[in-house]
Amino acid sequence: MSGPAEAPSTIVRKAVPGDLDQIFTLLAGSELSREARARMFEKRWGADEDYFGYVLELNHTIVGMLGLMFSRRELNGVTHKFCELHTWYVDDAHRDESLKLFLPVMGLKGYDFINVAPSDVVLAISKKFGFQELETHLRLVFPVPTPRTFVGGTELVFDHQVIERSLSGRDLRIFQDHRDLPLTHVLARDGSGHHCYVIAKACSRERWERYGRIFHFSSAEAFVRHLPALRVRLCLELGVLFLVTNDAKLEGAQVPFSKVIPREVPSLFKSKTLRREDLDHLYTEPLVLGYRFQ
Secondary structure, eight states, X not given: OOOOOOOOOOEEEEOOGGGHHHHHHHTTTSSOOHHHXXXXXXXXXXOOOSOOEEEEEETTEEEEEEEEEEEEEEETTEEEXXXXXXXXXXXXGGGGGTHHHHHHHHTOOSOEEEESSOOHHHHHHHHHTTOEEOOOEEEEEOXXXXXXXXXXXXXXXXXHHHHHHHOOHHHHHHHHHHTTSSOEEEEEEOTTSOEEEEEEEEEEEETTEEEEEEEEESOHHHHHHXXXXXXXXXXXXXXXXXXXXXXXXXXXXXXXXXXXXXXXXXXXXXXXXXXXXXXXXXXXXXXXXXXXXX
16 A cells, blocks of 8 residues: 655745746735736846846646845945845745745845845844845935925926926936836936936835835935925925935934834845945835835
């Protein structure tokens, strides 16, 4: 007599575009549409990898996934290969096998890793594998008008053609790389020639709490210079209650009508060569998919 049949075991393989339907079903409780999920399987920003993460599969059914978005980005004159971790989910029946998805990622060589929206559980696991905290505190800027809001000489330009003609170097590259995404690009400028290029996005934590997330500004000095106009008029443009940015990027500048709060869960990075100061949240999945973001 033969013994009892062995229970089937799960396998891990690379995620490919043909997995979209199963992944959309697996993540049925998500707020994202199928169209948004499909953007997970698009190559962006110089990536040439032919896969988009890893899936956990049982009898040809996907029961878990860890999404990866690859990109290339020049920082400090060097082109870096980035691997962003996102959308780590395993169904309840196989939750104890979650690390099977994470370990192949840690075996990748030659990449800088980033995770801009980890859960507290992912934070704890990642730190055991050498990840460090990236963005830890947020600056909330409130739309309080002052005389400089209206007569300070700041003009806000939202026209993409004008913005592109006004930028050069790093800012021009950032604009061109992000112009096709659902983001707001604005150039704050005055008669003296000082300008600040800003990328923002309307986000929400709850239905009633909409805020404007600032992903980029040309320099802290320029941003603060034009903030009397930006904090009011950009909030109106985005239809939000206040603006939010990474406090560390302000380099200790004094910002009126604002307060600092800790992130609920810090973003994370792992790199042999890059420092926290070198990194931000540009070229990342929340800008592409549009899910809620701290």
